[in-house]
Amino acid sequence: xKTQLITDKPVHLDITLKPGVWIDPAKFxxxxxxxxxxxxxxxxxxxxxxxxxxxxxxxxxMVEDIKPDTLKFLIKQGISKNEKExxxxxxxxxxxxxxxxxxxxxxxxxxxxxxKRDKEALPTLSVIRFSTVKHEEEAKK
Numbered sequence: 001x002k003t004q005l006i007t008d009k010p011v012h013l014d015i016t017l018k019p020g021v022w023i024d025p026a027k028f029x030x031x032x033x034x035x036x037x038x039x040x041x042x043x044x045x046x047x048x049x050x051x052x053x054x055x056x057x058x059x060x061x062m063v064e065d066i067k068p069d070t071l072k073f074l075i076k077q078g079i080s081k082n083e084k085e086x087x088x089x090x091x092x093x094x095x096x097x098x099x100x101x102x103x104x105x106x107x108x109x110x111x112x113x114x115x116k117r118d119k120e121a122l123p124t125l126s127v128i129r130f131s132t133v134k135h136e137e138e139a140k141k
Contacts, residue, residue, distance in 0.1 A: 001014040007022055010040075015028070018033070019065075020065055020066055020067055021066070021067060022063075022067065024068045025046070025110050025112075026112050027042050028044075029041055029044075041111075041112075042109070042111070043109070044102060044109065044110045044111075045107060045108065045110070045128065046106075046107070046108055046109075046110045046125065047105065047106070047107045048061075048063055048105070048106055049063070049103065049104070049105045049106075049133055050062050050063035050064070050071070050103065050104070050106065051064070051074070051101070051102065051103050051104075052096060052097075052099045052100050052101065052102055052104060053100060053101070053102050058074060058097070059074070059075040059076075059093075059097055059100075059119060060072055060073065060074060060122070061073045061074075061075050061106060061125055072122055073110075073122055073123050073124060073125045074121075074123070074124045074125070075096060075097075075108075075124070075125050075126075075127060076093070076094070076095075076124050076125070076126055077089050077090060077093040077107060077126065077127075078092075078126035078127065078128075079126075088127065089127070091127065092127040092129060092130070093127050095130070096127050096130055099112065099130070099132075102132065103132075103133045104130045104131065104132055104133055105123070105130060105131045105132075105133050106127065106130045107127075107128045107129050107130065108125035108126055108127050108128055109125070109128065110123060110125060110127040111123060111124045111125075
């Protein structure tokens with residue numbers, strides 16, 4: 001028996017991973033392509049908890065409690081042709097930039113690392129929104 005999806009409308013897929021587990025979104029894109037479908041690579045959203053750090057002039061996002069290793073992303077400002085969206089992207093990026101050293105929950109668009117140009121490139125996150133995460137001790141009070 002085969003399972004087939006036949007539709008003329010876009011399909012939305014929400015994937016929730018177990019805490020501490022990471023699967024690179026690029027693998028999902030490949031599996032979708034291998035199945036004969038086209039993923040909208042520019043519309044992959046992640047909601048993850050990590051720490052905002054600064055290295056030189058770069059704003060980074062680190063996720064440490066993940067297996068097999070710590071994840072590091074470059075945070076960048078999103079781009080758009082819509083003036084309202086440009087303003088919202090800029091505000092979100094600026095607010096996250098003020099959270100250096102803090103742990104936050106971040107919702108962002110993910111893009112793969114551009115390793116063809118730079119072997120050391122990191123995957124990028126374009127901030128949509130974020131919220132501050134309380135430490136466990138504070139949450140128990």
